[in-house]
Amino acid sequence: xxxxxxxxxxxxxxxxxxxxxxxxxxxxxxxxxxxxxxxxxxxxxxxxxxxxxxxxxxxxxxxxxxxxxxxxxxxxxxxxxxxxxxxxxxxxxxxxxxxxxxxxxxxxxxxxxxxxxxxxxxxxxxxxxxxxxxxxxxxxxxxxxxxxxxxxxxxxxxxxxxxxxxxxxxxxxxxxxxxxxxxxxxxxxxxxxxxxxxxxxxxxxxxxxxxxxxx
Numbered sequence: 336x337x338x339x340x341x342x343x344x345x346x347x348x349x350x351x352x353x354x355x356x357x358x359x360x361x362x363x364x365x366x367x368x369x370x371x372x373x374x375x376x377x378x379x380x381x382x383x384x385x386x387x388x389x390x391x392x393x394x395x396x397x398x399x400x401x402x403x404x405x406x407x408x409x410x411x412x413x414x415x416x417x418x419x420x421x422x423x424x425x426x427x428x429x430x431x432x433x434x435x436x437x438x439x440x441x442x443x444x445x446x447x448x449x450x451x452x453x454x455x456x457x458x459x460x461x462x463x464x465x466x467x468x469x470x471x472x473x474x475x476x477x478x479x480x481x482x483x484x485x486x487x488x489x490x491x492x493x494x495x496x497x498x499x500x501x502x503x504x505x506x507x508x509x510x511x512x513x514x515x516x517x518x519x520x521x522x523x524x525x526x527x528x529x530x531x532x533x534x535x536x537x538x539x540x541x542x543x544x545x546x547x548x549x550x
Contacts, residue, residue, distance in 0.1 A: 336439055336441075336442065336464055336466050337403070337406070337407075337411060337442065337462060337464050338403045338407070339467075340464035340465070340466075341399050341402060341403050341464075342399050342400055342403060344399055344499065344501050344502055345395050345396050345398075345399050345400070347501055348395045348398070348399070348499075348501045348533055348534075348535060349391065349392050349395040349396075349533075351501060351534055352391055352395060352532070352533050352534045353388065353391065355534055358387075358391060361387055362384045362387050362388060363384070365383040365384045365386065365387040366380040366381065366383055366384035367380065368383060369381070369382060369383025369384065370383075391532070391533070394529055394532050394533055395533045397525070397529070398523075398525050398529055398530070398533055398535065401524065401525060402523075402524055402525070405524055406462075410444075410461070410462075411462070414426050414444075417446075418444050418445075418446065421447065423447030423456065423458075423489055424444075424445060424446050424447055425444065425445055425485055426442070426443075426444040426462075427442065427443050427444070427478060427481055427482075428441075428442050429441040429442070429465075429469075429474060429477075429478060431469075438466075439466065440465065440466050440468070440469040440474060441464060441465040441466065441469055441474050441475065441478050442462055442463075442464050442478075443460065443461075443462060443463045443464075443478040443479070443481065443482055444460070444461040444462045445458045445459065445460055445461065445482050445485060445486065445494070446458065446459050446461060447489070447491070450492070455491075455492045456489065456490070456491050456492065457486075457491050457492050457493045457494065457495060458482065458485070458486040458489075458491045458493075458494045458495075459494070459495050459496065460479075460482050460494055460495070460496040461496075463475065463478060463479065463496075463505065465478070470504075475508055476508065476511070476512065479508065479509075479512050480512070482494065483512070483542070483544075486544060487544055490545070491544055491545075492543070492544060492545055493541050493542060493543045493544050493545075494514075494541065494542045494544065495539065495540070495541040496509065496514070496539075496540055496541075497537055497538065497539050497540075498537075498538050498540070499535050499536070499537060499538070500519075500535055500536040500537075500538055501535055506538060506540075509540050512542065513542050514540040514541060514542045515540060515541060515542070516538055516539070516540050517539050517540060517541050518538075518539040519536050519537070519538055519539070520536070520537050520539065521536060521537065522537060523537055
């Protein structure tokens with residue numbers, strides 16, 4: 336479910352990328368060069384333009400699929416060791432019984448971190464994902480509120496998270512939960528030029544739970 340929830344953004348990301356003026360211009364340039372070098376062949380022009388679109392799709396695919404591969408080999412490989420070995424970290428799984436069999440409907444996690452200047456703890460929300468059959472049921476909001484309640488109980492000063500600009504439904508949910516956008520950047524596991532090429536930005540959001548000391 337985590338993999339599917341992330342990789343479902345590949346097509347919307349590609350659609351967004353090819354609609355940008357830069358990529359439309361580049362596609363036309365590839366077509367023109369192919370047409371000229373092919374002695375006026377429309378077929379070669381189309382093949383050249385298609386090559387650029389395939390390359391662009393590949394980078395959109397790798398941006399999300401590469402992220403999934405990385406996380407499945409790190410924290411998602413050892414959920415108990417990464418999220419359940421400390422009382423300030425946690426990982427929640429929402430289940431429902433379907434046809435007599437338990438099915439995972441949603442997941443979310445939180446990791447405790449410390450502010451470098453004050454040492455105050457805050458929580459970082461990770462791995463929010465809801466199955467396609469549980470969308471628009473309020474489950475995502477319930478999972479998010481579970482994280483908020485957990486962080487409040489532990490006296491955390493705030494909750495932070497990062498998501499991509501193409502995950503519009505998630506961004507809307509976080510705004511609804513009271514998160515605010517505090518930073519937009521291009522620092523991710525993928526090289527910066529991949530984010531620039533696919534037209535994706537990383538959004539950092541936070542929800543203040545209690546004022547930090549000295550504020």
